[in-house]
Every structure is written in C-alpha cells, then in structure tokens.
Amino acid sequence: MLARLLPHPLLTLLITLVWVFLANQATAGAVVLGLILGLVIPAVTAAFWPGRPRIYAPLAILEYAAIVLWDILVSNVQVAYLILFRRGDSLDTRYVTVPLDLVTPEAIAALAGTITMTPGTVSADLSADGTALLVHCLETHDPEATVATIKHRYERRLKRIFE
Amino acid sequence: MHVLVEAVVSGLILIGAFFLLVGSFGLAKLPDMMRRLHGPTKATTLGIGSLLIASMVYFAALRGQVSVHELLITLFLFLTAPVSAHMLAKAHMLRAKGERGRLPPTGGPKGWATLDGGD
Numbered sequence: 001m002l003a004r005l006l007p008h009p010l011l012t013l014l015i016t017l018v019w020v021f022l023a024n025q026a027t028a029g030a031v032v033l034g035l036i037l038g039l040v041i042p043a044v045t046a047a048f049w050p051g052r053p054r055i056y057a058p059l060a061i062l063e064y065a066a067i068v069l070w071d072i073l074v075s076n077v078q079v080a081y082l083i084l085f086r087r088g089d090s091l092d093t094r095y096v097t098v099p100l101d102l103v104t105p106e107a108i109a110a111l112a113g114t115i116t117m118t119p120g121t122v123s124a125d126l127s128a129d130g131t132a133l134l135v136h137c138l139e140t141h142d143p144e145a146t147v148a149t150i151k152h153r154y155e156r157r158l159k160r161i162f163e
Numbered sequence: 164m165h166v167l168v169e170a171v172v173s174g175l176i177l178i179g180a181f182f183l184l185v186g187s188f189g190l191a192k193l194p195d196m197m198r199r200l201h202g203p204t205k206a207t208t209l210g211i212g213s214l215l216i217a218s219m220v221y222f223a224a225l226r227g228q229v230s231v232h233e234l235l236i237t238l239f240l241f242l243t244a245p246v247s248a249h250m251l252a253k254a255h256m257l258r259a260k261g262e263r264g265r266l267p268p269t270g271g272p273k274g275w276a277t278l279d280g281g282d
Contacts, residue, residue, distance in 0.1 A: 018238075021231045076182055076209035079201060083189035093198055097267045116245035117208060122200050123245070124252035128273035134266065136252065138201045 008049060012038035053106040057161050064157045071118040071153075079120055082139055095124070096143045098133040098150055107162035108133070114154050121146070168224040172217045179213030186210060196255050197262070204248045211240060253277045 012035075019034030020026055042049075055061070082091060098115075102108050112123040112133060120138035127134070140146045189202025215233040222230045256262055256277045266275060273279055 018235065021235050024230060024232055072205075072208055072212075075205055079189070079205045080182060080185045083185055083192065083202060088192060088194040088198060091193075091198065095265060095267050097270055099270050112249065113241070113245035116204055116248050117241065118205075120201060120205070122197070122204060122248055122252060124197070124249070125256060125275045125277050127269035127271055128276045128279035129271055131271045131273075132269045134269075134275055136197050136200070138198060 008042045008046075008052065010055075011042045011049075014038075015041055053104055053162060055161060056163070060157060060161050064154075064161065067153065067157070068114055068118065075118050075120060079138065082120070086139075091139045092141055093136070093138055094140060094143060096135050096137055096140070096147055098135050098147050098155075100131055100133055100155070101151075102155060102159060102163065103130075104162045105130075107158045110162075111150075111154055111158055115150060118154075121150070165225065168220065172221050172225075175213045175217035175220070179210045179217065182210035182213065183207055184210075196259070197252065200248055200251060204244055208240065208244065212237065 015038035016031065016034035019037055020030050023030035023034075100108060100111075102111060108126070108130065112126070115121050115123040115133070115135055120140070122136045123133055124136045125134040126132070135146075135150070137143070137146055186202045186205070186207040190199050193199045193202060215236055219230055219233045222228050253276075256266070256275070263278060269275060
C-alpha cells in the first residue's frame, strides 16, 4: 500500500523541496501544494522509473559534490586558457574509452554528467551493453592517465554511494 | 559595508561575464564540432555560477531577502547541460561518417550505442 502510494519517497521529497524553492517562501500553502505534486508526479510517472537506486553512503554525496564543484572551477580556468591562448588545431584532442565498473544506470548517468562538467572532457556515448563510456578530451597527452583519473576520482566514489 | 558588498557583487558579475564570453568565443573559434562542444558546456557553468552567486549576495545583503531561485537554476543547469551535450555528440556521431573512424574500440563485445543500434 505504502509502496504504491509512494513509489519513490526521495523523489517526493525532492519535488516538494523544489516546489517550495520555486515559490521562494516556505509558507504552509506552498508546502501543501508541493506535497500534492510530490505525491502525484511520482505516481503518474512510476512506469518511467523501473529501478529504485539505493544510496548506501548519503554523506559521501557531499564529499563528491565538493570535489566536483572544485574540479569545475579548475576546469573552467584550464579550458578558458586553452580557448584563449592556443590555436584550435594545435590541441591534442582525442577520444578515450573509459571501461565502467559501475552497473547502476543512475550511477552511470551521474558519472557521465560529471565528466561533461569537469576538466576538458565531454561524455559522448555509452557502449551498447553499458560497459564503457566514450569520452572526448579537449587536450590530453596521456589518455591512460586521464582514464585513471576519472576512474579514481569520480567512479570510485560513485561506487561507494550507489553500489 | 555597502561598498564592500557592491565590490564583491561587481567582481562576481565581471568574472561571470568573462567566462561566458570565453565560452561563446570558444564556440566560434574552435575548429570542429566536438571541440566546439567544450566551450559552452564548461566555460559557461562558472560564468552562470558567478552571476547567480552575485545575485544571491545582492538580494541577501542589500535587499534583505534570501533568494533560493538561484540554487534551482544551478540545479537545472547541471541537470540539463550534460544531457544536451551528450545528445549533440550522439547526433554528430550519427551524421558525420568521418567521425566514426576516429572512435576508439569499446573494449567489449558491443559497439557504441549510437552506431550499434543495440538490441
């Protein structure tokens, strides 16, 4: 019964919070309307969310977010430097393959999103069986080191959070 | 006090405008599609981020209102930017036949999802 009413408790909480933030004031009316939306939207869209990701280390998410934010800051400066002071043709641009240890779809999506937002890399595609990620690097002299960094810095932490 | 806050807000706006400009410049300058994708996905996140922080500081310190809309904008930006970049890259791989030869192997039995079709 409860599982039918609340197929995704976290999603309900998230939608309610987003609604209150959108209203920009924590009045009772905003919270109630947010709760109604938070109950209806997950119930209506439940068919699109077949799996329910388990989060094993909620606190590790904060550490992960801090690291990603810091990397975004650094990568912005690096990419700005590459764009401003280097000729486009002289960049050592290439694709690399990142073999995945992650199996949870949500974790892989988080990793792909992180890669796109951080140092000179864009995740371009996933292999058809979901075991490798195609990453486009703006400038890398050592593809293996880039892959090792991604796996060590991001994937290892996501594995702790999701698996 | 107000002068200090105004200086911080102005500084943040200038930094944000600079990174947005660099992102757009990269979009125009870089030579090919995949490299161009790097400009808007990255240089702009810090640009928008600085502008949003400037907005939050401005409303909190000078108007006395706490605004959380900026946090939501950040959240939506971080959710949508990678997805649209990913879709652009996939569309490019599908349409530009020359790009396919440059892709590394997946290291597994299946090819890349865009080209392999999957089953």
